[in-house]
Amino acid sequence: MKTMIYSDFLSMRSTLIQVALIAVVIMLVMAFATDSLVASSAAIVAMSPFMFLFSVSALDEQNGWERFRLALPLSRRQVVFGRYASVLLATAGAIAGTLALAFAITAVAQLISGGDPSSPLACAGYDNNPPTAILACAVMAALVILVGCSVALPLIARFGVTKASRFIPLAVVLVLAFGVGFTGEHFTAVDFLEVLESANAVAFMTVATVLVLAIYAISALFTVKLYEKREL
Amino acid sequence: MNHLIKIENLEKHYDGFSLAKVNLAVEPGTVVGFIGSNGAGKTTTIKAMLGLIGADGGSIELLGQTVKVNSPIIDQLKSQIGIVLDTCAFPSTLRVKDAGRLGRIAYPQWDSPLFEQLRGQFCLPEGKKISELSRGMGMKLTLAFALAHHPRLLVLDEATAGLDPMARDEVLDILRQFMEQEGHGILMSTHITSDLEKIADKVVCIDEGRIVFDLDKDAISDQAAIGRCRKQDFEAIAASGFFPAGEMRFQSHGFGTDVLVPDRFAFARQFPDVALDRISIEEYMTLVLKGETR
Numbered sequence: 001m002k003t004m005i006y007s008d009f010l011s012m013r014s015t016l017i018q019v020a021l022i023a024v025v026i027m028l029v030m031a032f033a034t035d036s037l038v039a040s041s042a043a044i045v046a047m048s049p050f051m052f053l054f055s056v057s058a059l060d061e062q063n064g065w066e067r068f069r070l071a072l073p074l075s076r077r078q079v080v081f082g083r084y085a086s087v088l089l090a091t092a093g094a095i096a097g098t099l100a101l102a103f104a105i106t107a108v109a110q111l112i113s114g115g116d117p118s119s120p121l122a123c124a125g126y127d128n129n130p131p132t133a134i135l136a137c138a139v140m141a142a143l144v145i146l147v148g149c150s151v152a153l154p155l156i157a158r159f160g161v162t163k164a165s166r167f168i169p170l171a172v173v174l175v176l177a178f179g180v181g182f183t184g185e186h187f188t189a190v191d192f193l194e195v196l197e198s199a200n201a202v203a204f205m206t207v208a209t210v211l212v213l214a215i216y217a218i219s220a221l222f223t224v225k226l227y228e229k230r231e232l
Numbered sequence: 233m234n235h236l237i238k239i240e241n242l243e244k245h246y247d248g249f250s251l252a253k254v255n256l257a258v259e260p261g262t263v264v265g266f267i268g269s270n271g272a273g274k275t276t277t278i279k280a281m282l283g284l285i286g287a288d289g290g291s292i293e294l295l296g297q298t299v300k301v302n303s304p305i306i307d308q309l310k311s312q313i314g315i316v317l318d319t320c321a322f323p324s325t326l327r328v329k330d331a332g333r334l335g336r337i338a339y340p341q342w343d344s345p346l347f348e349q350l351r352g353q354f355c356l357p358e359g360k361k362i363s364e365l366s367r368g369m370g371m372k373l374t375l376a377f378a379l380a381h382h383p384r385l386l387v388l389d390e391a392t393a394g395l396d397p398m399a400r401d402e403v404l405d406i407l408r409q410f411m412e413q414e415g416h417g418i419l420m421s422t423h424i425t426s427d428l429e430k431i432a433d434k435v436v437c438i439d440e441g442r443i444v445f446d447l448d449k450d451a452i453s454d455q456a457a458i459g460r461c462r463k464q465d466f467e468a469i470a471a472s473g474f475f476p477a478g479e480m481r482f483q484s485h486g487f488g489t490d491v492l493v494p495d496r497f498a499f500a501r502q503f504p505d506v507a508l509d510r511i512s513i514e515e516y517m518t519l520v521l522k523g524e525t526r
Binding site: 002003006010012014015059062063065068069070072073074075078232 | 279
């Protein structure tokens with residue numbers, strides 16, 4: 001599994017640098033367009049793992065790498081678990097990088113504006129961007145995108161990324177729509193925001209994280225079964 | 233003695249193509265050339281052997297162990313096998329030195345100095361991206377990668393394709409050095425049969441999913457020949473009973489008929505007036521696959 005994770009990040013090294021630069025630009029543009037870093041942080045966290053997943057899966061199909069990789073001392077199980085671990089690490093990296101960037105921007109804005117609400121940089125200061133809100137939205141965005149990856153990864157393992165990209169948008173939208181429809185009856189977006197601002201926020205996010213990681217793990221086990229049957 | 237590869241009665245069925253009871257063996261100390269036209273079943277056989285596809289029948293032994301798709305044994309055995317497929321398969325974003333890094337993580341017995349030595353010998357700049365390598369350079373990198381973990385068995389699928397003649401000779405020299413070590417063996421699938429003339433001990437030919445011949449190379453190079461026959465010679469040979477019915481293979485052309493002679497010494501004794509030429513592996517294969525029979 002270590003080989004798989006290493007090869008994923010080794011081959012994605014230059015792409016990750018590009019993604020990081022794109023993320024900085026998007027965050028700055030969105031921050032000034034929406035007067036908030038909360039939404040832009042969530043957007044960056046949601047975007048990066050999916051970009052990682054599709055880019056690294058596209059490399060699998062180049063030059064017969066996927067076939068050659070299985071000629072290395074790697075089992076199919078290790079390939080699948082390694083890929084799930086890589087996406088998870090990319091997600092964790094996206095959260096860490098986004099939070100670092102967002103907090104750095106708020107700190108600089110706060111420093112320059114001196115807390116003056118009339119300053120043009122006040123929109124990027126602490127008042128508009130409470131750190132807990134940024135953290136909560138980044139984590140929740142990561143959890144939503146991990147559910148998306150849980151749907152996309154089995155399809156990619158079964159069909160390859162070229163064919164799977166025809167089904168993934170539909171499948172992800174259906175799963176998320178089903179999820180929103182199911183929870184929406186009992187739990188609206190307003191309820192969600194209230195929970196995040198309440199004393200139960202940590203407990204709520206812990207439960208959500210455990211639930212999503214369980215879905216991710218089940219998806220990985222299912223993907224192993226699919227990939228073991230794939231002929232390369 | 234354990235075979236490095238022993239495939240018995242391998243079957244694999246696709247729509248419009250089947251491998252039909254393929255037998256193939258590579259013993260330690262031998263280089264086996266695996267030849268056949270495009271789509272004959274060479275790559276399918278190799279893929280089944282490496283567990284990249286499942287087999288529908290038969291058995292596969294690698295390095296003395298019976299293997300099946302997804303069996304843990306095959307994953308352990310792969311560290312003792314060097315693979316060179318028909319393309320440089322590393323992701324295009326990697327650099328040459330990254331292949332060495334990857335090998336160090338993937339193989340417990342990875343030999344970094346050997347990889348560096350081969351990289352230098354093949355003139356592969358360490359900072360060059362895979363996407364910038366020519367086909368020949370890509371194949372050299374894959375070969376260096378395959379050799380740098382000290383495999384016992386090399387499986388080469390069109391490894392010398394795309395290399396210029398000098399580079400091919402260089403690669404063949406390296407393969408000879410590899411074979412100097414006891415217990416090593418090579419399965420070499422190729423269209424360039426002249427390489428096999430230089431290095432192979434055995435030649436196995438597959439056509440439409442069936443093995444059509446499996447011979448020591450000397451049986452082709454030293455014992456077999458092409459009989460260059462005029463029309464009256466050809467008829468006399470056909471009528472002589474020298475060849476059992478249906479086993480005389482020949483190709484006619486404007487100047488006469490070429491006959492595949494499996495034993496040139498016996499043939500020369502019986503037909504001293506018929507000119508005999510040495511036969512290359514390619515000519516042998518062409519006569520077997522494309523020749524008429526009588």
